[in-house]
Amino acid sequence: MPEAKQSTVSQQSTAEDSVRSPLITDMGDTTIAENVVAKLSGIAAREVPGVYSMGTAARRAFDTLTDRIPGSQTNVSGGVSVEKGEKQTAIDLTIVVEYGTSIVEVAEAIRRNVIRAVEQGTGLQVVEVNIEVTDVHLPGDDDDQQSSGDTVELN
Numbered sequence: 001m002p003e004a005k006q007s008t009v010s011q012q013s014t015a016e017d018s019v020r021s022p023l024i025t026d027m028g029d030t031t032i033a034e035n036v037v038a039k040l041s042g043i044a045a046r047e048v049p050g051v052y053s054m055g056t057a058a059r060r061a062f063d064t065l066t067d068r069i070p071g072s073q074t075n076v077s078g079g080v081s082v083e084k085g086e087k088q089t090a091i092d093l094t095i096v097v098e099y100g101t102s103i104v105e106v107a108e109a110i111r112r113n114v115i116r117a118v119e120q121g122t123g124l125q126v127v128e129v130n131i132e133v134t135d136v137h138l139p140g141d142d143d144d145q146q147s148s149g150d151t152v153e154l155n
Contacts, residue, residue: 021087022123032122034084038077041091041129044117046076048109050101052137054079055094089124096135107131 023030045051055078081092091114097106115126 021125023087029086030123031086032084032124034082035077037082037084037089037091037118037122037124038080040117040121041082041093041114042076042078042080044113045080045093045095045110048106048113050098050106051110052096052098054096056134084124087125088127089118089122090128090130091118091126092130092132094132094134096137097133099136099138103133107133 023032042054045054079094081094083090093110093114095106095110097103110131111129114129118124118126
């Protein structure tokens with residue numbers, strides 16, 4: 001098995017070497033940080049109708065708490081994992097979809113939007129966008145969370 005993995009890795013690095021990139025020029029190289037790709041991916045995924053939220057239950061709970069802190073920034077890269085090379089990137093997304101939407105259609109729309117946003121925004125070639133759907137948001141879920149959230153008092 002390790003031999004199969006090595007050949008896949010060497011094939012990827014060979015494929016990456018053959019990819020032309022606007023980031024590597026005769027005049028110099030441009031490096032894009034993984035968090036930049038993650039933010040662009042998170043924003044692009046959230047724009048798709050049918051995406052309720054992103055991240056695991058623990059990440060969403062943490063984001064809910066930090067959103068209540070005055071002056072805190074929204075974490076747009078929550079639920080996004082990125083592997084990036086010099087010219088290519090692979091993106092993993094964890095999402096919650098709205099009840100009643102087609103998961104297949106939402107996933108296809110997310111892939112299109114993320115690939116467009118990342119490739120246009122960074123010049124990196126997106127080789128894959130993997131999507132994990134962890135939950136379905138039901139319309140009544142908001143009412144339960146708001147009523148329990150209203151009773152919490154911070155001293």
